[in-house]
Structures are given as structure tokens and as C-alpha cells.
Amino acid sequence: MRILVLGAGRVGTSVVSNLAQENYDVVVVDKDPAILRTLRDRFDIGTVSGNAAHPPVLERAGVAGADLIVAVTSDDETNILACQVAHTLYRVPKKIARIRAIEYTRNARLFGPQGLAVDVVISPEQIISDFISGLLKYPGASQVLDFARGRVRLVSVQAVAGGPLVSHPIRELHQHMPRVHARITAIFRQGHPLVPSGDQIIEPGDEVFFVAPPAEIKAVMSELRGRDYAYKRLMFAGGGHIGKRVAQSLEHRFQVKLIEKDPQRATKLAADLENTVVLVGDAADRELLLNENIENVDVFCAITNDDEANILSAMLAKKLGARRVISLINRPDYADLVERNLVDLVISPQEATIGSLLRHVRRGDVVQVHSLRRGAAEALESVAHGCPGRSKVVGRTIEKLGLPGGVVPGVIVRGKEVIQAHHDTRIQEGDHLIMFLLDKTLIPVVERLFAHPLVRAA
Template identity: 50%
Template sequence: MPARVGGTLAENLVGENNDITVVDTNGERLRTLQDKFDLRVVQGHGSHPRVLREAGADDADMLVAVTSSDETNMVACQVAYSLFNTPNRIARIRSPDYVRDADKLFHSDAVPIDHLIAPEQLVIDNIYRLIEYPGALQVVNFAEGKVSLAVVKAYYGGPLIGNALSTMREHMPHIDTRVAAIFRHDRPIRPQGSTIVEAGDEVFFIAASQHIRAVMSELQRLEKPYKRIMLVGGGNIGAGLARRLEKDYSVKLIERNQQRAAELAEKLQNTIVFFGDASDQELLAEEHIDQVDLFIAVTNDDEANIMSAMLAKRMGAKKVMVLIQRRAYVDLVQGSVIDIAISPQQATISALLSHVRKADIVGVSSLRAA
């Protein structure tokens, strides 16, 4: 397991009466985990039979393979299935080439993976939902998309601001919604009917997906739908987003690798692709950044994403969104000049927990660090 995903998953599960064993090639990383949590560690390659045997694969209920190598994760699941008959096998698979043919590749008669976690696709889905609901900080679907949990910042102009939560039913008698949590000044408070909603509160609510916009309108003036979107980064996420958005939106994409930019220009149907640096003020000005409704930076460089988004916002982009790998950065930047910070790690952990946790849980989402 890599430090970010494997360590965070272990942290979430170790306190729930689970016997956790973490396998990694990095001994120092393992010692740090063992010092912090009550778990076993084994140093070695997670796809090697000897290492898996030492880790207790012969009587394990589940194997979760989340290394940075798709191939290692696939082999680990194959070894666990063939040699140890491990009943449940979960793997993180990043490459679109594998994900595209997942139904044919990953089953008991081929590569025996029960549940596939594709981080890039999770991020694309997450960003797409936020584009569907302008003004939301986060939207998570449950029950096959019929029910959603949304996170919205309360602003002056929303009818509920300055009023008790109980008045929401008076305003919307035919809509069933529940406020699950409120964050005020970065601290959670338990919502009750008498709780007064204040401007600046982050409100977490659950409703039927078709009613999300109506509930949002109680907390802020609804934003106009996005039309013009600028993407930065032509990797798996940027290319996947462009492909998904270009039918319904005006999309521009900036890629700093000339060869990759040329490839994307050929592959994408209606996206305008530029070779250049998103921190280049002249380029942004030439492409009318002041007319962009949403600027999304999704390169693999956190600092580059943050700086280009801050520049875009200063030059007139209406809203900016950034991809951030480092967990500590997410809450640090969101709500400042950066409107929304997207964490691939958070999305991956949520998906993993949905499969790993037992009982009658059908969906789990990691929403905000307390």
C-alpha cells in the first residue's frame, strides 16, 4: 500500500475491530504506521506469494491492493485468489486502457478482482457532478443516483439565512430533506430544528437528487449554469473531463507538453487544445480568461494547480477548482481564493470504504476533515 491511500485506509479501519496487516516495500513508512496504529506490518512486494503468506493471506477475509502499480495490484489479486483463496479482492487500477475493458478483464475467469477502484474516473465523476450543480462544494450520489448528499456554503440572499432550520419545511412543504451536519468556522456543530443558519456555514444536506437545486436555493442565490470551461492538464483526468464536457459546454484545454497537446487536439472532437503554461498571463489574457465561468486545474503538480488557479481568479475567472494530492492542502486552500479543492485520495478512500466495511452499509463517502 502507498503511504497516502493505504495509510489512510488503515487509519479508518484499525479502530473498528479489524485485524489489519499492511504490506509495503518501504520499511520506514511501515514503522511510522506501526508507531501510530495497532496493526501488523510486513516489508516486501505485495504481489510475491512469500510476502502474502507472511502477511496472513491464507486466512484473510479480504485483500486490498492499492500500490501505485496497476500490474502489481492485479498480480496480488491473482496470487491471493489462486494460492490462498482469499474471498474478497479489491484493486486500484488507474490506467484507462485497463478500466475501459474492465468488464472483460476483471472477473473470476480472468483477473480475479471483485471490486475495481479507478481514482481518475472517480475524480472525473466528482467534478462533473459539481459542474451540474453550480454553487455546491461537494455532491455525492447514493442509491444509484436517486439520492444525493450536497455540501453548500450559506450566503446572504438565501431565504434560510438568519432563520432556524425548522423553517425549511415551511418554505418547501413538498420536499423531504435532512440537514446532516453544519461546519461553522471550521468546527462541526450538531444541527437541530432550532439551529440558526448563519452566512458562511457549510451545510451538509440529503435530498432526492431532483430536489438538490431547490434546497440549495434556500441557502444561497442559485448560480447560473456554467457555459465556458477552461481545463489545465491533459493527463487522464483532464482528457477524460474534456471528452465528457465537450458535447454540452465550450471547453478549452491547456497542456504544457507539446506532444501530448498535439495528441489531444486530434482525439478530442470539440475541445480547443493549447500548448502552453497556464501560469502565463499573456496566454490567459489572449484566451479571455475573464469570460471563463469555471477554471479547473488538474495537473499532477499541486503547487502549479494552486498558483494557476489563483492567477486565473485574479484575472477574472468566475470560479476556480483545483486537484490537490496532498491531504493537508485541501482544507487549507478551499474557501480562500480557491473555490473548490478536489482530493483524489478522499474519493479513493470513500470508494474503498464502501466495499471494505461490513454490515448493511451500501455507500460511504469521506466528506470533510474535522
């Protein structure tokens, strides 16, 4: 598959890093030759310098033979125009564009078959907003990710001493809760992955991933953490695109305060938001936080576009008594440094965004992908096609699929039914199998297994 990545900023570089590791034919277009040289030194890719929307530049990048365009420059209009040019002049099969302005994304008719030639619109701000909203539904969760159109969710939590299942083997989960469909799919202990088994004992501090229908999530979490009280009072640092979207989505369900440094921006936010208290000031100002009763805040979330400011304000909020602090961090080096030790949770815009892209490059019928643990692991949802004898999966039990040890089947979604994926569970045509891959190098094995029987796997 030949993929053109337009834009070599943070998101573009993250996309290239993921794709280059999987041996795709990648060409990157950017205006900055220095950035392109750095990427060439790191990855086995092609590069072209120039404006990503100009036809001659796209031609030099090989757009005529491209299977996919990923337009992620910092300019919405450039991304839209590049996709339109690629469609009109070269009929590129699939075009993905990052679009940040809500003025574009709020109108669904603007894109698609009857509109502008963008097949998939990705808004990192909306993805982050949805991610934060998901976390707030389940106090104590570190990730909440949807599969099968929300019928099943993947949740990660840190096990806490005193939870009924902590210091006990995994098999006791279904002794405590015999009717649940939940399945523990992975455990990370001090950063190292463990393949879960019934005899595996969960220890305090383990990062535990499980899949479950939404109605069962809180009950399973209580087994791993005890009782977490619902959030009520939220405080956000940063009134940019993300801050505004998050406040708008949450202000009618929570008590929300938003801190914005720019007085003009704060005035506009106060006019646009209906039920949010907008404060003008520096979120790293100790006196401001104390005056706003930071010790009574359930969640403090630093989501400015400045990593250092986010880290400092989150650390200060935690020191002053905020129940849980979250920091948005773009640079992976910073994220690895502060997570767990200095703040409760780090959100990476790149990791949250990359899954939306990866499902469009995965071979086989993959309908959902989530990149996990800085891209080292992955959770995906594949659909079984064909009939027994022709398909590599239909008609076979889980144990007969030949899955490598690092691929952990979670659940099967069959119509409206959610089924635990046991060793003797037989896969039927149309089943959605949700799997956890502890190592991304195992992806080709899964892709070949779930390749449509009428299509030869690459």
C-alpha cells in the first residue's frame, strides 16, 4: 500500500512512525526541508518538499499511484484542498483529512459523496474531548475506548489494594460476578506485559485492561479498585479548541470551571459557554487555585497547547489537593517522565488520533483500532467473513485459530449478543472479534487470518 502523508508536524510524524514500522510505502510532503531530512534519517521513507495542495508537488510524491492520502498539515484549508486535488486529478481511492475548525466539522453534508472529496474527517480536538468525557463516566479509569459501535468498551484501570479481586487470581472475577461478559485481556506490571490466565494473580499497581459491555464496566472496576465516588467538580486549564469543546460537552452534567490566560479569549468563551465559570489567569498560579478551592476539585485537567505549562499546573493542582489530575502532553519524552509519578494520567493527542487512521490501513476487515501504551500495543476489532472450509476463521474455535501468545481474544459481538471468547467458542460468519495485541509486530498475523477469503492477503 502506497500512502502519502501530507504534513510533518506532531501528528504527521506520529503517523509516519507507526506506518514506517509496518513496512508501508510512505512518502511525506512538507514545506520544511530540515524536518524532512530528520524523518529520512529516522525512517525508510520518501520525502518531497513543497506545498501539499499543489498538483506538481503531489505528482512528485507519486500521487497517481497512491492508495491513501493522509492530510495532516496545520492548515485545514490546505488539507481539504489537497484531498480535493487528489480526487479530481488522480482519483486516489481514499482521502483522510485532519480538520480542526468546528465551523467545518459541525456540518456533516460538507464532506462525502455529494460534498468535498474528503472520505474521513479526523478532528484531534473532538477525539480528545470524547476521550475525556469517557473517562469522567467511570471514575478511576485511565482509558475508555469503544468497540462495536459502543456495545463493548475496552477499559484500563490501575488495581488498588483492597479491591475484591486484587491479590486474587483472575478466575475469581466470574465467581464473584457469574453473569458478566467481561474479559481481562492484558496486565502490565511495572511496564511489562503479562498474558492473563485464570491462575494469574492481580497485584496492587497493575495496569489491568478488560473488555465489557457498558452496563458491566462499573461493577468490574469495583472489583479492581473498590469504590470510586462519582465526579462532580471539574476544572480545566486552557480555553483553546479542546478546552472549549470539553466544557461545552460537560457543562450541563458537572460543575465546570475553565481557566484561560488571554483576557480576550476568556471573554469570548464566557459568551459562548452557557454554564461554565470562566476565569482569567494562569493555571499555575497558586493563589488562583487556592481561591477557587482546588482542594475540592474532583478532576483538574490541563489541556493548553504548552506541554510545560500543562505539567506544572497539573503538578501544582495535585500538590494543593485536587482529587485527580490529568495533563495533555504532546512530547513522548515528557509523557514517559511524568506519568504515574507526578500526575495521575497523561493524555497523548497523537495516540488518541492514530487509531482513527490505522483502521483505514489495516488489511483484512478491521472496523476499529486503538493504539495503546505509546503505540507498543494495539486493540482491534476484526470481522469474520466466509464459510467453513474457505475462511481461516469461520467455523473454527478460538483455540484452532493458531493465534500467537501475545494476541488475547476478548469478546465476540454477534448481532446484539456479547459473548466471552473462550478456547472452545466457535466463530460464525459476521462475528466481530475484539482482540488485544500485546506487541504490534503481531499485527500481520491477525491481518492474514482475517483477510476476506475472496481477497488474497498481502
